[in-house]
Amino acid sequence: MRLLFVGDIVGPPGVTFIRRALPAIVAAEQVDLVIANAENAAGGSGITPRVYRQLRQAGVDLITLGDHVYRKMDIIPILTADDRVCKPANFPEEAPGRPFALAAARDGTLVAVVCLLGRTFMRPVDCPFKAADRVLGQLANTTRCVVIDMHAEATADKYLMAHYLKGRVSAVLGTHTHVPTADEQILPGGTAFICDVGMTGPYDSILGRRIDRVLPTTISFVPSAFDVAEGDPRLAAAIVDIEAATGRAVAIRRYMLDEAGLHALVGVPR
């Protein structure tokens, strides 16, 4: 079973690019299930029902969020009603949303995804390790194919979670920093890991925001609107191959598609 995990979708450039590219990627790479982190999808922060539907229609099966989960409040009814999207699992019980999202892949395998927030250089939140234990307990009789979206600022938080969960989940894939890393690996016990999948959005930017806003504000301390940038949209992802019966990952590969790559992909006669 082959899974495509797409990193933080940022604003209209990210949403537009994934809508254009995803059907071609799924066909070319023979993907069985698509997961995407969409915490920055609506205007750079949060997700709206409209963007949620656009991503689902584009072929995203499961959606994770992150520290910006509630930035657009009108997503809350979908968060509570729809089992294809989840809140961070180490948010309090009272926080609206489910601790995991669940869907069947094209080959029929049930796949669950769980989002956990790191605690270094981020807002205080419940223990991600205890939350992981709790949710894995809930999923024990449901599926062995569990993917963790480790949404954290610090690289060490992501390595710690990967080694805490190795042999117990199919993959621990990092998001949040918007910068792809080159450390993809299969840990003992068959757990795929990468520190950060990277951003799906405009790379001519500061992590998705306009350089001509963020840079002067940083230098002068004069506030400005950190609008989403536009140039050089790319899709960043990880492709993970999993043994459906055991949930063990056998391969992980970085994936990056830019405008030229998309033209080449769509232009290939099939």
Ligand SMILES: [Fe+2]
């Ligand atoms: Fe993000």
Ligand SMILES: [Fe+2]
């Ligand atoms: Fe984030």
